[in-house]
Amino acid sequence: MSSGDEREQGTEGEQLALIRETVREAKAPRAKPRTWRGAALAERLPVARVVVNKGVLHLDQFFDYAVPAELDADAQPGVRVRVRFGAGARSVRGGRREGGRLIDGFLVERRATSDYAGPLAALADVVSPERVLSDELLRLARAVADRYAGSLADVLQLAVPPRSARAEGRPSPEPAPPPPAPDPGTWERYETGPAFLEALAAGGAPRAVWSALPGPHWAAELARAVAATLASGRGALVVVPDGRASARVDTALTEILGEGSHALLTAEAGPEKRYREWLAVRRGSVRAVVGTRAAMFAPVRDLGLVALWDDGDGSHSEQHAPQPHAREVLLLRARQDRTAFLLGGTGCTVEAAQLVATGWAAPLAAPREQVxxxxxxxxxxxxxxxxxxxxxxxxxxxxxxxxxxxxxxxxxxxxxxxxxxxxxxxxxxxxxxxxxxxxxxxxxxxxxxxxxxxxxxxxxxxxxxxxxxxxxxxxxxxxxxxxxxxxxxxxxxxxxxxxxxxxxxxxxxxxxxxxxxxxxxxxxxxxxxxxxxxxxxxxxxxxxxxxxxxxxxxxxxxxxxxxxxxxxxxxxxxxxxxxxxxxxxxxxxxxxxxxxxxxxxxERAELGFPPVSRMASVTGPPEAVAAFVASTRLPGDAEVLGPVPVRSAPRGAPRRGDAPPDERWERVLLRVPPGSGAALAAALKEAQAARLARGAAAPAVRVRIDPPDIG
Incomplete structure (x- = not known):
């Protein structure tokens, strides 16, 4: 997580209270929930487990709240809720008083009992009965947060778009029947292209790195891969770098599938239209999605194919915490949901070459005479x-x-x-x-x-x-x-x-x-x-x-x-x-x-550079960086590179490639061999959470997994 994206930090008294209650609840037996004011609770499953929208690492956990009887029907897993949080939060699992300010969150589970023995604060409100957070999306968000040493709340803010009441009030269209399997078309130019489409149409999960031929046909070829997946009764997701590329794929999908058979998720559509399209996907009305970076989290039902075009484009790297890359998110989805995977482009990144070299994906290329x-x-x-x-x-x-x-x-x-x-x-x-x-x-x-x-x-x-x-x-x-x-x-x-x-x-x-x-x-x-x-x-x-x-x-x-x-x-x-x-x-x-x-x-393998190794950057004032690295329980095979001065733009000025160096900031690179990436991310997340728990006086330190620029 980047400290620049930290939302708000808890007060010192709140942190001390959290620590005391953590020790106390470890010794306390489970108890039936009761609220501070003794309000009537739901008769069945009266405990709501909530993830709150506070994207700081030391609060990256679930909190238990009591479900009032009047909210019992609407308080279902996946809905947006409002809860009291802040001055009244005295446990990592529960709210103590009705104090604190109202913040948003997601209800992830209803339970019969709570791990917290004290009185629970009650849910303040259910924002909407629309269930926007599925179990699959929650697992994906958790995996992304762990992969990038970030918080679950930050990932969910990327994955679930802001609510539009008007969009929720409109019904989604009826789902279209599966289309027939498409003919190969220009996929015949590739040696294994027709076989790839046949595997998708038969319900298989082929994984390929696609070296696309130059010319205008790549959008139509992606659309045919989507149509073949839909023919098997499954859904498909295509992520492209920008609005121009998404418009080309959108046009190609319309020509093959017809109007209304897919959703277009881009920022250019505007908040209300984008949320309406997103809801149609979440409700299962639409099973084909094309969009830019944020679409990597689209909640497609029965997902059968994830495809990414031009993974080397910098637009695929999210700028908000925890700064995930669309390629890595789609790889997580392919493994989690056991879907087909297609990584295409006219170029080829080192990461794509590694997928083929390890045997995880097969090459999909045209003969040299076609090239x-x-x-x-x-x-x-x-x-x-x-x-x-x-x-x-x-x-x-x-x-x-x-x-x-x-x-x-x-x-x-x-x-x-x-x-x-x-x-x-x-x-x-x-x-x-x-x-x-x-x-x-x-x-x-x-x-x-x-x-x-x-x-x-x-x-x-x-x-x-x-x-x-x-x-x-x-x-x-x-x-x-x-x-x-x-x-x-x-x-x-x-x-x-x-x-x-x-x-x-x-x-x-x-x-x-x-x-x-x-x-x-x-x-x-x-x-x-x-x-x-x-x-x-x-x-x-x-x-x-x-x-x-x-x-x-x-x-x-x-x-x-x-x-x-x-x-x-x-x-x-x-x-x-x-x-x-x-x-x-x-x-x-x-x-x-x-x-x-x-x-x-x-060459990267000989030098130990990514993607053969996993790397993280720690940036900040020299004393803060040194203290942070010293306090981090790094894996035994971790290597510390640096520190070196970093360049940053003057305050208030736009960033430039040759901006003057700021002598007060340095960067350290942490490198681990394959297999230790998860341990490195966990160690950095633990150290960052401990630093943030010390309060606002702690110097700013920015942590980023897989930094795009290590030159």
Missing amino acids: RAAAPLVRTVGDAELARDEAARAARLPSLAWQTVRDALASGPVLVQVPRRGYVPRLACERCRTPARCARCAGPVEAAGAHELRCAWCGRAAQDWHCPECGSPRLRARVVGAGRTAEELGRAFPAVPVRTSGRDHVLDAVPGRPALVVSTPGAEPVAEGGYAAALLLDGWAMVSRPDLRAGEEALRRWLQAASLVRGQTEGGRVVVVAEPTLRPVQALVRWDPVGHARRELA
């Missing part, structure tokens, strides 16, 4: 060729790239991928390549416009900048942004329209007419009929990031863009401006993401 036909022709331009043409080097577009653009514009649009947005995000000395820094605060100098320089940290103008190393006043772009690239291309091809797609304005699709489309990674729109060509600029900037996943991420981004280009048989061309000898570049040229992932996995 060559579907993939575009990829050519490279390295530093040697750029050095022979100084004009091309300054513009980052060598002769091969210009020629490719000119020829491709005769038959369709051309995609230009730029690693950064904006005009000129970062500058360096033209002569010696020293990064340009502000003379006042040492912040990075950036171009605010065509003729304006300023510091990215303090905003001070830097028009009179001179290099401190060689004295040169001339600057060059380290990575030119999408805005500047679009401007340069517009001057070079004045008769061709230029369109941009990035964080501020993302295009979903573009027509198949000749045009230049400049996009940042991940924002590439789909072109009607596919792009005639693509340019992948400044490849060195993506590969040279100080990150363990730099090569894997660069290759994934390149493949994502190149997959939108027409196949080689249709004349599709891709030019990547990067050193040809680099491993990710070679993997792109051969269109071999699986081979790249295997080699990365072998």
